[in-house]
Amino acid sequence: MxxxxxxxxxxxxxxxxxxxxxxxxxxxxxxxxxxxxxxxxxxxxxxxxxxxxxxxxxxxxxxxxxxxxxxxxxxxxxxxxxxxxxxxxxxxxxxxxxxxxxxxxxxxxxxxxxxxxxxxxxxxxVWDLENTWNDTIWMEDRKKKAKEAQPYSVYEIHLGSWKRVPDDGFRSLSYRELAEDLPAYLKEMGFTHVEFMPVMEHPFFGSWGYQITGYFAPSSRFGTPQDFMYLIDKLHQAGIGVILDWVPSHFPSDLHGIHYFDGTYLYEHADPKKGFHPDWQSYIFNYGRNEVRAFLISNALFWLDMFHADGLRVDAVASMLYLDYSRNEGEWEPNEFGGRENLEAISFLKEFNETVYKEFPDVVTIAEESTAWPMVSKPTYVGGLGFGMKWMMGWMHDTLEYFSKDPIHRRHHQNTITFSSNYAFSENFMLPLSHDEVVYGKGSILNKMPGDEWNKFANLRTLYAYMYAHPGTKLLFMGSEFGQPSEWNHDSSLEWHLTNEPLHKKVQAALKELNRLYKSEPALYEKSFSNEGFEWVDFNDDENSIISFLRKGKDPKENLMVVCNFTPVPRENYRIGVSEEGQWKEIFNSDSEEFGGSNVKNSDLIESQNIPGHHRDHSLLLTLPPMAVIFLKRL
CATH class of the missing domain: 2.60.40.10 (Immunoglobulins)
Incomplete structure (x- = not known):
C-alpha cells in the first residue's frame, strides 16, 4: 500500500x-x-x-x-x-x-x-482561475431580485458564428472582442439575458459544443478562461444575465476524452443499452455511480461559482429520463419496477437542482424537455424534478406549424394556435425559437412564413408580438431578430449587412420595442407562470382567424388587452368585450410603419361603449390592422 x-x-x-x-x-x-x-x-x-x-x-x-x-x-x-x-x-x-x-x-x-x-x-x-471581477453591483442586485417575478428575454448565441472578422480570414471573434460588441448590442435590443450554446471545450466545431471533452474549460478557440470571465463581467456590467448551455446527457468517444477512461467504462454505463446514445453516437453518463454524480454536479456549480453564470439550460433532458429514448424494442431494458423511466437519471436531476438552488438560490435552471413528463419545473419536495423553467416545445411546434400555413387556411386550424392555453401553466414555461428550428433544412424563421416578401415580414412581426404576449419567458436565436432569410451556418457569420435593408431593420425595431414593453409592462411577466395572469376574451372567431386575451399583473390597472389578427385582411369596427368602462390606448401595433407595416391604427384614445360583448358589460370598437397584433392598455 x-x-x-x-x-x-x-x-x-x-x-x-x-x-x-x-x-x-x-x-x-x-x-x-x-x-x-x-x-x-x-x-x-x-x-x-x-x-x-x-x-x-x-x-x-x-x-x-x-x-x-x-x-x-x-x-x-x-x-x-x-x-x-x-x-x-x-x-x-x-x-x-x-x-x-x-x-x-x-x-x-x-x-x-x-x-x-x-x-x-x-x-x-495547466492554468489557474485567478480573476478580478467588477460585477459586484450585478451580483448583489441578482440576490435582491431572486424572489421576484422577472422578465426573461433570452438571446441564444453560438459564439463562433455571431460575428466573424472578414479582414482576418473570417475567423470567429475572441471572448474579448465579443465583450466589445455583444453587451452593447444586447442592451440596445433590450434583451435581459444571453444564452451561450456550450462553451465547454469540444473537439469538433460542427457539434456546436454539444460533444464535450473538457467539462471544466471554456473553449480555447476564443481565448483563455480569464478572457471568458471578462466577457461575462462586461455583460453583467451592461445589465445582461448569462445562461450557459450545459450537457450532462452524453459525451463523445474521442480517445483523449473521458470515454473508457481507465480501461473500463468509468464515467459511462458498461451496458450499451444504458450507456450508448444511438442518436448522437456518444456515451451516456452512469447516473447511478456516486463519483460520476459528484463530477457532474461539481461541474454545474463550477460555472456558477467560478464564472458567475446566472443560469444553466440543461440539454436533452428527455433523453435522460427515458430508458427507451430513441431505442427500438429489445434495445432497452425496463427499470426495477418494469417501467421505462430512468430512475437513476431522475434521482440525479433532482439532486442537481436541489444542490444548485441550495448554493445559488438566485440563479435559474432550465430544462430542454420535449415530452409531457409531469412537474419538470416543480420543486422536488412535491415530486417535481426541481427545474426553474422548462422549454415549451409544444407551443413552439404548434405555433410554427400554424404560421407556416397560408392565412386563407388558418380558420381551419384555430385550435392549433389556441391549444397551448390548455397547459400553459402546468410548468414554468419558456417559449423557445431556438437554433434547432433554423438548421438541417428547416429554413430560417422568416422563410417559414408564407407569402411574398411583405407578407413574410408581416407574419414574422405577428409571430414575435404573439410570442411576447403569450404567457411564459422568451428565447430567440441570433439572426432571427432581424429576419435573417438563410438557415444558420456555424461556419460563417450572421448576415449583418441585412440590418441596413428597410424590412430587416424594421423587424429588428419591432423586436426591440417588444423587449422594451416586456420589461416595462408588469402584466407581461408578473404572473407569467400562473393562470391568474391570463384570461381569454375570445378564441372562437376562427372564421376571421382572430384571438383576443388579457394579460394580467398584480395591479389590475396594469392589465393589457391583446388582439391578434392572423390574416392579411384589416377588420373595421371589430368589437371586443371589456369588463369596465373607460378609455383605452393602443400601446403597440406590429403593423406600424416604423416596423415595416401598412400603418393601420386605432385612434389615440378608444372609448368603451355600454354595449355588451364576449360576456362582458362593455366593449371596444376596434380597427384591426392586417396580419398584426395590437396591445391595448386602459388609461
Missing amino acids: DKPVEATLITDFDVHLFKEGKHFHLYKKFGSHLMEYMGTKGVYFSVWAPNAQMVSVVGDFNNWNRETHKMKSRWDHSGIWEVFIPEAKKGSLYKYFIRSNSDYEAEKGDPFAFSWETPPDTASM
Missing part, C-alpha cells in the same frame, strides 16, 4: 464525500493546481482512475516520457492518483498516461482541466 503523497489537496474527508457522491466542489481538488510545497513551486496533479495499474503525467516538461513522473495511488483505495511536479508550470501541456489492469493503454486529457490546447490539438493545459 502506497503512502499518501506529501503534497496533496485531497483530504480523507474529501475522499469520503467523493465516494458518497456528495462532494460538489471537486474542481478545487482534482485536476492540475499550481501550488508551493516545501518552498518549491510546481503543480499538483490528481486523477480518478480506480482500474489503472499505472498512471503517469506526460507533458512538455518531460518530453512526454511515460516513466518520468509516475503518480502514486492513494493509500485509501479510492482510485485517486496524485503527484507533485516542480517542473510543471502555468501553461504546461499534459495528459495522463494510463495503463489499466487489463493492459489497456491510452493518453487521456484531464477531466478537470481548466484549459486545453486549441483543437484539433488535444492536450490539457
Whole structure:
C-alpha cells in the first residue's frame, strides 16, 4: 500500500464525500493546481482512475516520457492518483498516461482541466482561475431580485458564428472582442439575458459544443478562461444575465476524452443499452455511480461559482429520463419496477437542482424537455424534478406549424394556435425559437412564413408580438431578430449587412420595442407562470382567424388587452368585450410603419361603449390592422 503523497489537496474527508457522491466542489481538488510545497513551486496533479495499474503525467516538461513522473495511488483505495511536479508550470501541456489492469493503454486529457490546447490539438493545459471581477453591483442586485417575478428575454448565441472578422480570414471573434460588441448590442435590443450554446471545450466545431471533452474549460478557440470571465463581467456590467448551455446527457468517444477512461467504462454505463446514445453516437453518463454524480454536479456549480453564470439550460433532458429514448424494442431494458423511466437519471436531476438552488438560490435552471413528463419545473419536495423553467416545445411546434400555413387556411386550424392555453401553466414555461428550428433544412424563421416578401415580414412581426404576449419567458436565436432569410451556418457569420435593408431593420425595431414593453409592462411577466395572469376574451372567431386575451399583473390597472389578427385582411369596427368602462390606448401595433407595416391604427384614445360583448358589460370598437397584433392598455 502506497503512502499518501506529501503534497496533496485531497483530504480523507474529501475522499469520503467523493465516494458518497456528495462532494460538489471537486474542481478545487482534482485536476492540475499550481501550488508551493516545501518552498518549491510546481503543480499538483490528481486523477480518478480506480482500474489503472499505472498512471503517469506526460507533458512538455518531460518530453512526454511515460516513466518520468509516475503518480502514486492513494493509500485509501479510492482510485485517486496524485503527484507533485516542480517542473510543471502555468501553461504546461499534459495528459495522463494510463495503463489499466487489463493492459489497456491510452493518453487521456484531464477531466478537470481548466484549459486545453486549441483543437484539433488535444492536450490539457495547466492554468489557474485567478480573476478580478467588477460585477459586484450585478451580483448583489441578482440576490435582491431572486424572489421576484422577472422578465426573461433570452438571446441564444453560438459564439463562433455571431460575428466573424472578414479582414482576418473570417475567423470567429475572441471572448474579448465579443465583450466589445455583444453587451452593447444586447442592451440596445433590450434583451435581459444571453444564452451561450456550450462553451465547454469540444473537439469538433460542427457539434456546436454539444460533444464535450473538457467539462471544466471554456473553449480555447476564443481565448483563455480569464478572457471568458471578462466577457461575462462586461455583460453583467451592461445589465445582461448569462445562461450557459450545459450537457450532462452524453459525451463523445474521442480517445483523449473521458470515454473508457481507465480501461473500463468509468464515467459511462458498461451496458450499451444504458450507456450508448444511438442518436448522437456518444456515451451516456452512469447516473447511478456516486463519483460520476459528484463530477457532474461539481461541474454545474463550477460555472456558477467560478464564472458567475446566472443560469444553466440543461440539454436533452428527455433523453435522460427515458430508458427507451430513441431505442427500438429489445434495445432497452425496463427499470426495477418494469417501467421505462430512468430512475437513476431522475434521482440525479433532482439532486442537481436541489444542490444548485441550495448554493445559488438566485440563479435559474432550465430544462430542454420535449415530452409531457409531469412537474419538470416543480420543486422536488412535491415530486417535481426541481427545474426553474422548462422549454415549451409544444407551443413552439404548434405555433410554427400554424404560421407556416397560408392565412386563407388558418380558420381551419384555430385550435392549433389556441391549444397551448390548455397547459400553459402546468410548468414554468419558456417559449423557445431556438437554433434547432433554423438548421438541417428547416429554413430560417422568416422563410417559414408564407407569402411574398411583405407578407413574410408581416407574419414574422405577428409571430414575435404573439410570442411576447403569450404567457411564459422568451428565447430567440441570433439572426432571427432581424429576419435573417438563410438557415444558420456555424461556419460563417450572421448576415449583418441585412440590418441596413428597410424590412430587416424594421423587424429588428419591432423586436426591440417588444423587449422594451416586456420589461416595462408588469402584466407581461408578473404572473407569467400562473393562470391568474391570463384570461381569454375570445378564441372562437376562427372564421376571421382572430384571438383576443388579457394579460394580467398584480395591479389590475396594469392589465393589457391583446388582439391578434392572423390574416392579411384589416377588420373595421371589430368589437371586443371589456369588463369596465373607460378609455383605452393602443400601446403597440406590429403593423406600424416604423416596423415595416401598412400603418393601420386605432385612434389615440378608444372609448368603451355600454354595449355588451364576449360576456362582458362593455366593449371596444376596434380597427384591426392586417396580419398584426395590437396591445391595448386602459388609461
